[in-house]
Amino acid sequence: GQQLNQSPQSMFIQEGEDVSMNCTSSSIFNTWLWYKQDPGEGPVLLIALYKAGELTSNGRLTAQFGITRKDSFLNISASIPSDVGIYFCAGQRGGSEKLVFGKGTKLTVNP
Amino acid sequence: GAVVSQHPSWVICKSGTSVKIECRSLDFQATTMFWYRQFPKQSLMLMATSNEGSKATYEQGVEKDKFLINHASLTLSTLTVTSAHPEDSSFYICSAKIAGPWDEQFFGPGTRLTVL
Numbered sequence: 001g002q003q004l005n006q007s008p009q010s011m012f013i014q015e016g017e018d019v020s021m022n023c024t025s026s027s028i029f030n031t032w033l034w035y036k037q038d039p040g041e042g043p044v045l046l047i048a049l050y051k052a053g054e055l056t057s058n059g060r061l062t063a064q065f066g067i068t069r070k071d072s073f074l075n076i077s078a079s080i081p082s083d084v085g086i087y088f089c090a091g092q093r094g095g096s097e098k099l100v101f102g103k104g105t106k107l108t109v110n111p
Numbered sequence: 112g113a114v115v116s117q118h119p120s121w122v123i124c125k126s127g128t129s130v131k132i133e134c135r136s137l138d139f140q141a142t143t144m145f146w147y148r149q150f151p152k153q154s155l156m157l158m159a160t161s162n163e164g165s166k167a168t169y170e171q172g173v174e175k176d177k178f179l180i181n182h183a184s185l186t187l188s189t190l191t192v193t194s195a196h197p198e199d200s201s202f203y204i205c206s207a208k209i210a211g212p213w214d215e216q217f218f219g220p221g222t223r224l225t226v227l
Contacts, residue, residue: 003154035218040202040220040221040223041220041221042115042117042204042206042218042219042220042221043155043204043218044218045215045217045218048215088154088155097143097145097160097208098145098157098160099145099155099157099206099216101154101155101156102154103153103154104153104154
């Protein structure tokens with residue numbers, strides 16, 4: 001099935017640094033979602049975006065829904081060790097309940 | 112709120128046997144549940160969409176006779192992997208959509224299936 005183009009695939013950063021990752025698609029999505037998955041666990045929703053151009057924050061996390069509705073980015077500021085995990089973007093088309101996932105960004109934070 | 116559980120959390124079975132995985136929404140009613148499969152270091156791939164009281168809708172390439180889905184109530188969906196083979200070994204994750212106008216899905220913790 002289709003997947004979103006998510007980059008980077010992995011990131012190694014120092015504690016305190018800011019992180020940015022993004023997802024792009026060749027087609028339009030009406031909803032963009034960002035999840036975090038810890039090893040052996042299911043994904044946990046971080047931020048949901050429902051409107052083109054929307055910029056939403058959740059603590060140190062900020063995500064934006066691209067104006068073209070074909071992309072989204074997630075920023076994490078002042079990273080901490082517990083930010084370690086795999087971050088997935090997911091898109092949802094209008095009229096569909098299905099989520100299309102990106103391939104994930106594996107984040108490693110060095111103390 | 113919005114907690115989804117899965118049982119078992121992990122299971123090891125012999126090739127040729129069947130395994131049932133349960134997905135429950137603990138504090139809400141879910142008209143729609145979804146089953147995903149995730150191979151190591153890969154993303155989640157939707158297998159099927161399950162609506163309460165009706166037949167599941169399977170994604171292209173997913174064998175409906177092999178992956179039996181039953182959504183018997185608004186809080187329970189089951190996935191049965193029939194005649195399991197080693198290539199069916201994977202991490203199976205369900206999600207549940209709250210009944211209503213919202214689009215948000217809540218994911219279970221996953222079930223690790225290993226077929227020997």
